[in-house]
Amino acid sequence: MASLPTRPPxxxxxxxxxxPAFPGTPKREVxxxxxxxxxxxxxxxxxxxxxxxALLNEAATPSRTDSPPRFPNFSSANISTPETRMVVALDYGxxxxxxxxxxxxxxxxxxxxxxxxxxxxxxxxxxxHESEKVPSEISYSPSPKGCRQWGYDIDDNSRVLKWTxxxxxxxxxxxxxxxxxxxxxxxxxxxxxxxxxxIRNDIPRHLAKEPEDIVKDYLxxxxxxxxxxxxxxxxxxxxxxxxxxxxxxxxAKWSDKALxxxxxAVRAAFKADLFPKIRNFSFVSEPEACAHYTLRExxxxxxxxxxxxxxFIVVDAGGGTVDLASYKVVSLDLDQKQFKxxxxxxxxxxxxxxxxxxxxxxxxxxxxxxxxxxxxxxETDAQDQATGGHSIIKPxxxxxxxxxxxxxxxxxxxxxKLGFPIQLPRGIGxxxxxxxxxxxxxxxxxxxxxxxxxxxxxDKTLVLISxxxxxxxxxxxxxxxxxxLSGGFGRSPYLYERVKAWGMTSxxxxxxxxxxxxxxxxxxxxxxxxxxxxxxxIIRPCPRHYGxxxxxxxxxxxxxxxxxxxxxxxGVKWAxxxxxxxxxxxxxxxxxxxxxxxxxxHWSMRATxxxxxxxxxRAPAQxxxxxxxxxxxxxxxxxMPPxxxxEVFREVVFVASSADEPPTxxxxxxxxxxxxxxLKCNLTKIPDTNRSEFTNKEAGKFxxxxxxxxxxxxxxxxxxxxxxxxxxxxxxxxxxxxxxSA
Numbered sequence: 001m002a003s004l005p006t007r008p009p010x011x012x013x014x015x016x017x018x019x020p021a022f023p024g025t026p027k028r029e030v031x032x033x034x035x036x037x038x039x040x041x042x043x044x045x046x047x048x049x050x051x052x053x054a055l056l057n058e059a060a061t062p063s064r065t066d067s068p069p070r071f072p073n074f075s076s077a078n079i080s081t082p083e084t085r086m087v088v089a090l091d092y093g094x095x096x097x098x099x100x101x102x103x104x105x106x107x108x109x110x111x112x113x114x115x116x117x118x119x120x121x122x123x124x125x126x127x128x129h130e131s132e133k134v135p136s137e138i139s140y141s142p143s144p145k146g147c148r149q150w151g152y153d154i155d156d157n158s159r160v161l162k163w164t165x166x167x168x169x170x171x172x173x174x175x176x177x178x179x180x181x182x183x184x185x186x187x188x189x190x191x192x193x194x195x196x197x198x199i200r201n202d203i204p205r206h207l208a209k210e211p212e213d214i215v216k217d218y219l220x221x222x223x224x225x226x227x228x229x230x231x232x233x234x235x236x237x238x239x240x241x242x243x244x245x246x247x248x249x250x251x252a253k254w255s256d257k258a259l260x261x262x263x264x265a266v267r268a269a270f271k272a273d274l275f276p277k278i279r280n281f282s283f284v285s286e287p288e289a290c291a292h293y294t295l296r297e298x299x300x301x302x303x304x305x306x307x308x309x310x311x312f313i314v315v316d317a318g319g320g321t322v323d324l325a326s327y328k329v330v331s332l333d334l335d336q337k338q339f340k341x342x343x344x345x346x347x348x349x350x351x352x353x354x355x356x357x358x359x360x361x362x363x364x365x366x367x368x369x370x371x372x373x374x375x376x377x378x379e380t381d382a383q384d385q386a387t388g389g390h391s392i393i394k395p396x397x398x399x400x401x402x403x404x405x406x407x408x409x410x411x412x413x414x415x416x417k418l419g420f421p422i423q424l425p426r427g428i429g430x431x432x433x434x435x436x437x438x439x440x441x442x443x444x445x446x447x448x449x450x451x452x453x454x455x456x457x458x459d460k461t462l463v464l465i466s467x468x469x470x471x472x473x474x475x476x477x478x479x480x481x482x483x484x485l486s487g488g489f490g491r492s493p494y495l496y497e498r499v500k501a502w503g504m505t506s507x508x509x510x511x512x513x514x515x516x517x518x519x520x521x522x523x524x525x526x527x528x529x530x531x532x533x534x535x536x537x538i539i540r541p542c543p544r545h546y547g548x549x550x551x552x553x554x555x556x557x558x559x560x561x562x563x564x565x566x567x568x569x570x571g572v573k574w575a576x577x578x579x580x581x582x583x584x585x586x587x588x589x590x591x592x593x594x595x596x597x598x599x600x601x602h603w604s605m606r607a608t609x610x611x612x613x614x615x616x617x618r619a620p621a622q623x624x625x626x627x628x629x630x631x632x633x634x635x636x637x638x639x640m641p642p643x644x645x646x647e648v649f650r651e652v653v654f655v656a657s658s659a660d661e662p663p664t665x666x667x668x669x670x671x672x673x674x675x676x677x678x679l680k681c682n683l684t685k686i687p688d689t690n691r692s693e694f695t696n697k698e699a700g701k702f703x704x705x706x707x708x709x710x711x712x713x714x715x716x717x718x719x720x721x722x723x724x725x726x727x728x729x730x731x732x733x734x735x736x737x738x739x740x741s742a
Contacts, residue, residue, distance in 0.1 A: 085243040086234075088226065089524035090266060091286070092219065092248070094165045094320025094355055096133035096488055099123040099226050100521035103234060103242075104529075117296070120525050122518045123229045127153040132518045133488070134225075136319075137162045138218045150221045160393045163355055164218070166320050167211035168258040212261040219269035227274050245280040246270060247528045247536060249520050252285050252323035252347030256595075259283065263539060263588035282536035284527045286487075286520050287325035287347045290316045292533060293523030294484045295327075295339065297513055304511075306332055310481040311344065311472050315465060315499070316520060317489035322461045323349035324468050328478060339532055344478075345471055352460035354408070354489040360453035361404055362397070368436045368443055373428050396425040411450050412493035420445040450494075457489070458498050465502065473506075482509045486516040537591040543735050544675075545662040546711050546719075547581035548599070549653035564665070577666045579655055582711055585662070589713060599709040603650050603683065607693070607701040610648060611684065648683045652709060654719045656733050679721055679729035681707065687724035 089100045100122045126134040129152035139149045141158035154160055209217075230239045248266055250259060263281065270278055291314040298304045306312070306329050316323045326344040333339070366374045379394040393401065400422070407420045421442045429438045437444040465483065472478050483503055485496060490512060500510040513519065527533055554565055554573035564577045582597035589595055653666070656675040663669050669676060683705050690706040707728065712718045713735070720730040 083243070085245060086230070086239075087245050087247065087525055087528045088270075089247045089289075089521045089528070090219075090222070090249070090270075091133075091520045091524070092165060092215070092222075092262065092266070093133070093136055093318055093488070094163055094353060095136055096319060096517075097136045097218075097222060098133040098518055098521045099222065099229075100518065100525050101226070101230065102525050102529075103238075117522075117526050117529060117531055120522050121233065122521060123226060125229060126151050126225065129153075132515075134222075135162075136165060136218065138164075138214065138221075148221070150218060156399070157395050160398055161214055162393055163320065164211050164214045166351065166355070168215065168261045169255060169351075212265050215261070216265040216268050219265055223269045223271075223274055226270075240276050242277060243280075244275050244278040245282070245528060246278065247282050247284055247524045249284055249286045249289050249524050251318075251321040252287050252325065252349035253321070254285075260588045264586055267541065267586065280538045282528065282538055284524045284536050285323070285325070285347050286318070286321075287314050287316045287323040287349070288343070289521075289523030289527055290314050290486045290519045291325050291327055291341070291484070291523065292526045292531070293519045294486055294511075294513060294516075295341070296526065296531075297515075297519075298482075298484070298511060299334070299339065304482060306339075306481055308332060309478060311476075311478045312482045312484060313465060313468050313472075313480065314484045314486065315461065315490065316487045317461060317485065317492075317495060318353045318487040319355050319489065320351060320353045321349050322352050322457070322464060322487075322489065323347055324464050326468050326472055328476075341532065344476060345468075348464055348467060350460050350464060352457045352464075353487075354457065354492075356457045357408060357453050358401065358404075360456065361401070361408075364445070364449060364453060365400065365443070368438065369429060377425065377428050396428070399425055407445065407450070409492065411454070413447070413451065413497055415447055419447065420450070454492075454494055458495055461495065462498065462502055465499065469506065469508070480506070480508050482511055485510060485512040486519045488517055490516050539591075540589045542583060542585055542587040542589050542595070542713060543658065544717075545581045545585045545655075545657045545659070546583040546597075546713065546717055547579050547655055547662075548709060548719075549655065549666045550578050550580045551576045552578045552580075579662070579664055579666055579669070581662055583713055585658065585660065587713075594712045594714040596713075597711045600706070601709065602704045602706045605648075605683070605703050605705070606699070607703055610703055649680045650683060650705075652679045652681065652721055652729070653677070654679060654711075654731065654733075656717065675733055677719070677731045677733065679719065679731055681721050681728040685723075685726065685728055687726060690724045 084105050085103075087102050087104065091098045091100075100120055102116070102120045104116065122132050124130050124132055127148050127150075131152075134151040137151065137154060137160050139154050139158040139160045141149065141155065143149055143155035143158065145155050147153045147155040147158075149155065149158065227239065246266070248262060250262060254262075263283075267281060272278060291312075294314055295304070295312070308329060308331060311326060311328045314325050314327070316325075325347040327341045328344055330340040330342045331338075365377070369377065377396050377400070379396055403422050407422065411420075419437075421444050423442045424438075426441075429441055429443060432439050437446075469480055472480055483499060485499060489495060496510070496512055503510045515522075527536055551566070551574045554575045564575055566574050566576050568574060580599075582599065583595055587595060654675075654677040655666070655669055657663065657669065658673065659670070686705045686707070692704045692706075693701060694704065695701050705723070707721055707723045710720045710722060712720075716735055717733040718730065719733070721728045
């Protein structure tokens, strides 16, 4: 196993703000499976489970999005700011999401881009509600009232999926996967799949969906609402005929797996069917986008007194994450409201947003109510037992959360003797219990209770601020002038008071703008214009699927053909002729950063089939001074070196497919359209450190030869077979082409 990569050192200082959106590219390793050569009933391509695999990202799932046949240039120079185009920014959040957009006409090419940013519009017309953001919630439950079942417009008696964004980041261990499977199977056993349930359309579809699928379904609604807004404001003809560039925001600490899933979901939702001229997609970190808008507005409103080399910290406190970015003012023109920034280090963050307060609230309610009332509150009826591993909130608990929202948003930490009573749903907490704070069907929440609920989120936020401040003051030896609070959680009076109290200990001012909830989407537009900053790089979709021919453990329900089934020496039945895809069509390819997938495995071979000259199963080492003598017909003697030991080759079959739905069997590969490369590996070249032996009672002694398959995708695709750092075979495939160089 290759060691995990380390984060590179911070970039050198420059005079414009630079996006470090994806520092330290981690390798994406996938859990290995096994394959086998069908022509030999002993040689095997066996599974190898490395314990480190649990720490690494799983291979991405296939995308259904289309991609261009050839791979375009990665350079962002082809985004020409002065041209007629539209920029759309998406802030898909854990609890709320938002859209901002801006039309840039060609006649505005001589206009100051900073002034152009004043025309940024934020979508506020959501179904049934006017707001800068919409809840990141969706339901697959039927709605007798005809609700749209997403955002604000969800029927009261619905199962609602929330916090799905956090599931994109999760790297589940085998034990957690087994728990989810057991819970799902138990729930499915109790599901009501009767004819009446089918007629009611009350089938829990979320059980068959991955987090990425749910995000895509939710973003489908966002995309349609965005199109409706644009058509209303500028007309359908304009929307259909000018290029649209899209910038997507993401948390500071967001894995390649989560970025990839976000990219695929956004690209599938904002598709060409809705936006015929959509072209470029790019990423901007949430704290970076927030910083550009926040400082710009603070300067315009004369809320800052910065000098050159002063520093500030932007705290983007959202529903799921709290992200920080630090900047130094390189130059400043207060008269013209112009500035240049230099980012200090990398953005930092943690999963300590407002959802942690919501979870703490649920724990508080569970403790106060007791097990019986709690079970009634969360409605553990048979139909709802199965969650499929997703975060689901049911009607009664959802109602209680809605009542808690007002208390959470108003809480400022000040003492209130009466506390905060919250009405419980009907039928819960019917028995008064003064000790537990339950009276007349309501439960009282004290100031101390709320401080306990806020404690984790607020304390972790202060720790993050302290880390950023220490880096600036101690390591960089610079002065921090201000801390800017932004985001939905940033509007909390209690968080604001706590951060302000922390800042007073170091004479650091704390600022919070009136429109901090939409600062991220507005800032993303500013970033995409290149206002006082560099343009974000364009992300391109991977044009093909890349994988290898493998064998998988036999499963009767897969209906394998008899010719594709084999049994190894230990009696395990395997399905041969299968394909495992490691990198998928539509995956996000970041400029200057290869997408890498590795696969650890081994071949097995009888000891008698491997060349042996000394009884060990391995050709003996040659003495440099030894020679062998060969006599010719004339009786003369020629001194000749000994012949090399016989070579033993095994093959790895690499496949690249441009099909939207790639084949799962090698026999189904379209040889005329897809690329197939056979790499031959000489087992005698494998180092002794990567060879081991074992004995089977029935079949005798075997050798195992450990190898690693590495697939790298950049402007081309390279596949390598290595062992102990030594390359045994390699090949290169042009993206979208069938030409091979090996």
